[in-house]
Amino acid sequence: MKIYNNPPKSDWEELCRRPNFEQASLEQVVNNIIEKVKTEGDVSLFELTEKFDKVRLNELQVSNDEIELASKNIPKQLVTAIQLAKENISKFHEAQKEESKQIETSPGVLCWRKSVAIESVGLYIPGGSAPLFSTILMLAIPAKLAGCKEIILCTPPQANGEIDATILFTAQLLGVNKIFKVGGAQAIAAMAFGTESIAKVNKIFGPGNQFVTKAKELIQATGIAIDMPAGPSEVLVIADQTAIPSFVAADLLAQAEHGPDSQVVLLSDKQDIISKVIKNLEAQIALLPRRSITKKAINNSFAILLKDLDTCLEFSNSYAPEHLIIASDIAAQFTQKISNAGSVFLGNYSCESAGDYASGTNHTLPTNAYAKSYSGVSLDSFYKKITFQQITQKGLQNIGPAIEIMAEAEGLMAHKNAVSIRLKNTNNV
């Protein structure tokens, strides 16, 4: 972990730039997969699954028997834990529902917005080194709350052709029963364009490796909505003298274990705190099962000593971290100064793991400085907001003349005429 001592502002842009791991050939490879799935459908999915996941499937869709069987084998305390998480995530996202407010902008001119569920959504859940069933909670709960009619889940099969039991349990707990054993770019292509087995959806959600991310980027360019652009996960911790170094070290490592491309950043106004965190980090890392991955991520990471906490916040806003932890007893005082971040954890007991699993907030968040313009997944991500207006004859008399003048000034006489013809009629009534 590199340490920078009060770097000049001219260095900040470079420090805020994320490490780039993308291979030049990636786009071509992913484009080929997408084209194959588009033209060959299910056949290509079987073939690509054999190629990438090393398993020959008989069926793409998980059967009801498989789902039921898997659900019986979940340890009871894990069931209870998932249920607590479900409850908290549901509460937080339920509270995001908005009443439709009707606004009379001028007398007789009533305007409002209505949240309407996106009809069909596709959720991608990575397989790989860990079965990320928590992401199902984060995506399926708001999808169900919004009222999406069709929810499809794609996740890569294990070497035995099965899907992890906890993934199946969590999906069925949330009422998601259309589960397909397809991963990677081929899963994204299938949900974007449809195949014989997998229905085309309106919007695709979920994290993934660089193939998945690139596929989402490419299908978005064809007009299919995605949750947000993605990059490796990251955390930035601002620690003042009230921070507890062992806690901060644990938080940095929790982020770093995601993958070798994860990045963690520590900011402090106290040299002493930085030293203590690094000492704790070195002690803790030795005990981690995923220490080899974790060490690689720590090598991409750095700590910065800055002159005061305001400067730490300023740097953090430039970096726009996915996760921002304010490790301080007075964290709440800083919230007004946070302008760019995905999710913020205030105080020494608000660890990122809480938000990853069970506090209630969503863990699908903008990485790679996208927090400057994107929000994390929320109930809104599963809605369109349709505007409505209802204008009475009187209402059009009130605003019609202004519309006529503006339309004429824009040279759009048919726009003007749509009002004039009604005003004439009104005047005759």
Place this chain on the structure above:
Amino acid sequence: MKIYNNPPKSDWEELCRRPNFEQASLEQVVNNIIEKVKTEGDVSLFELTEKFDKVRLNELQVSNDEIELASKNIPKQLVTAIQLAKENISKFHEAQKEESKQIETSPGVLCWRKSVAIESVGLYIPGGSAPLFSTILMLAIPAKLAGCKEIILCTPPQANGEIDATILFTAQLLGVNKIFKVGGAQAIAAMAFGTESIAKVNKIFGPGNQFVTKAKELIQATGIAIDMPAGPSEVLVIADQTAIPSFVAADLLAQAEHGPDSQVVLLSDKQDIISKVIKNLEAQIALLPRRSITKKAINNSFAILLKDLDTCLEFSNSYAPEHLIIASDIAAQFTQKISNAGSVFLGNYSCESAGDYASGTNHTLPTNAYAKSYSGVSLDSFYKKITFQQITQKGLQNIGPAIEIMAEAEGLMAHKNAVSIRLKNTNNV
């Protein structure tokens, strides 16, 4: 205008497909422009403006003198009209502000979201055949209400090197003073990557021709946010026997005059209404100054006779129109059945022109069936929603064990440890 008589559902997908006007060479041309602006900066903007807009500029930025002078020459009744529109649009978007609600998901676990303005935004306003100052109202009003710190406006210069006076007046009325004489793909590239004169922004808004649209699509793939993907403007009208045919015809023509690639669709359960609308349309079109453009759009357009109003609504949901007009005295009865549309106009006096200019709703809306997954521009488009959480020691005792179990089940022991280390500490306190 083609007329279809109760087409079978198997034909609907084809009927819902928008005409495709994109040239195969477009992506290459636009990519070249983007690369040129990225590498050459301002110099390329002068050069491309000379090439495409046929004018040699001395300065890219509009001077304060130009803005002041232009603002003096606006007819008084146009000023009054713009002010009424500003007032209504402000009212409707102001009402979209949300209070931040703190939710205690478990005892000691407090979660909330906060709307924070995107710091810098770029607004693109097309020039061309009509000076679309109304789009400035639709983009700058919510940008200002949200509190965006930096608002940049790009619009192509006229042949005399100047910007239309009404555009300058409207911009300054809304407090937008950084106005650049740059149009097309080069304007989008400049705002996305920055040049010597034009600052890089976090999100780009606004309509444009196919070069602008393609440029927005391409820069989005690099992670820069845009308002939404775009295509030609369109309207779908559902007219029942209470519709007034001359009004419906006027609405169809108002949409058709936007450009030869616009599409208008008329649905009715009454043959008689369709015939009368077409008769009125033919009479009205002859009187329009933009009739040659309008006729081309009408040639891409069609009317469908369907067996009842429910089927009309079902077709409309498949088509997912940007603008949906329900030309009926009982329009309000149908709102529950509308699932895909950008903006809906209910009743015979709610003409689309009202929403285009002055009723208060936004006119930047999803075209090309994007209404299935995208919303129109709103106050939200200028915000990120950042989640916050504050967990007490007790709070972590409540949810910590569940987090530990879930993290372990996902094989993420460092995530577990971030909780365990705190619970141990809590137990010692």
